[in-house]
Amino acid sequence: DAGVIQSPRHEVTEMGQEVTLRCKPISGHNSLFWYRQTMMRGLELLIYFNNNVPIDDSGMPEDRFSAKMPNASFSTLKIQPSEPRDSAVYFCASSRSGVQETQYFGPGTRLLVL
Amino acid sequence: SQQGEEDPQALSIQEGENATMNCSYKTSINNLQWYRQNSGRGLVHLILIRSNEREKHSGRLRVTLDTSKKSSSLLITASRAADTASYFCATSGSARQLTFGSGTQLTVLP
Numbered sequence: 418d419a420g421v422i423q424s425p426r427h428e429v430t431e432m433g434q435e436v437t438l439r440c441k442p443i444s445g446h447n448s449l450f451w452y453r454q455t456m457m458r459g460l461e462l463l464i465y466f467n468n469n470v471p472i473d474d475s476g477m478p479e480d481r482f483s484a485k486m487p488n489a490s491f492s493t494l495k496i497q498p499s500e501p502r503d504s505a506v507y508f509c510a511s512s513r514s515g516v517q518e519t520q521y522f523g524p525g526t527r528l529l530v531l
Numbered sequence: 532s533q534q535g536e537e538d539p540q541a542l543s544i545q546e547g548e549n550a551t552m553n554c555s556y557k558t559s560i561n562n563l564q565w566y567r568q569n570s571g572r573g574l575v576h577l578i579l580i581r582s583n584e585r586e587k588h589s590g591r592l593r594v595t596l597d598t599s600k601k602s603s604s605l606l607i608t609a610s611r612a613a614d615t616a617s618y619f620c621a622t623s624g625s626a627r628q629l630t631f632g633s634g635t636q637l638t639v640l641p
Binding site for chain 2 (some may be wrong): 450460473508517519521525
């Protein structure tokens with residue numbers, strides 16, 4: 418099994434630009450999670466999908482952030498426009514079903530907004 | 532807000548020694564999980580303990596759960612340099628998310 422795949426692994430962009438992060442969950446997993454990790458705030462859940470439907474997006478910071486899951490094997494997290502405070506490591510994780518089960522994390526995307 | 536809080540924040544030990552990390556949480560839970568994160572990498576699941584379990588083992592790992600004290604501990608026996616990482620507890624309960632603590636940074640010196 419390839420595990421959770423994220424791209425790009427690193428992204429450097431300028432303030433105001435659009436950023437799109439991509440995730441391919443483990444095949445057969447029904448739940449997908451987007452997290453953000455910073456030194457100051459630790460690991461925060463941004464949004465959680467179950468069967469491609471957003472279940473809890475209360476962690477999405479503001480309207481500049483949006484996430485989609487058009488099918489069971491692909492999700493995107495978009496930031497538009499990006500700001501320096503968005504600099505963080507963004508992780509995608511998947512689980513067989515729901516938040517209670519083991520989550521498998523991708524390697525993360527390290528985002529730097531200048 | 533973070534549900535679980537690990538203690539200590541940082542721990543440094545010699546190879547071969549045991550490492551103990553603690554996690555305290557505030558509300559009732561269904562299960563508690565421990566994850567490891569190597570520098571620059573994603574989190575890796577170590578062990579899950581359900582609220583009706585008191586102790587669980589996996590290799591050199593031993594996890595205990597005391598729901599009356601709302602606390603858990605992770606013991607790594609006979610530590611190795613490769614165990615150097617950050618360790619996080621994560622709780623799930625009525626909230627529809629897995630909530631992670633701030634982590635313990637473990638350094639195992641060769």
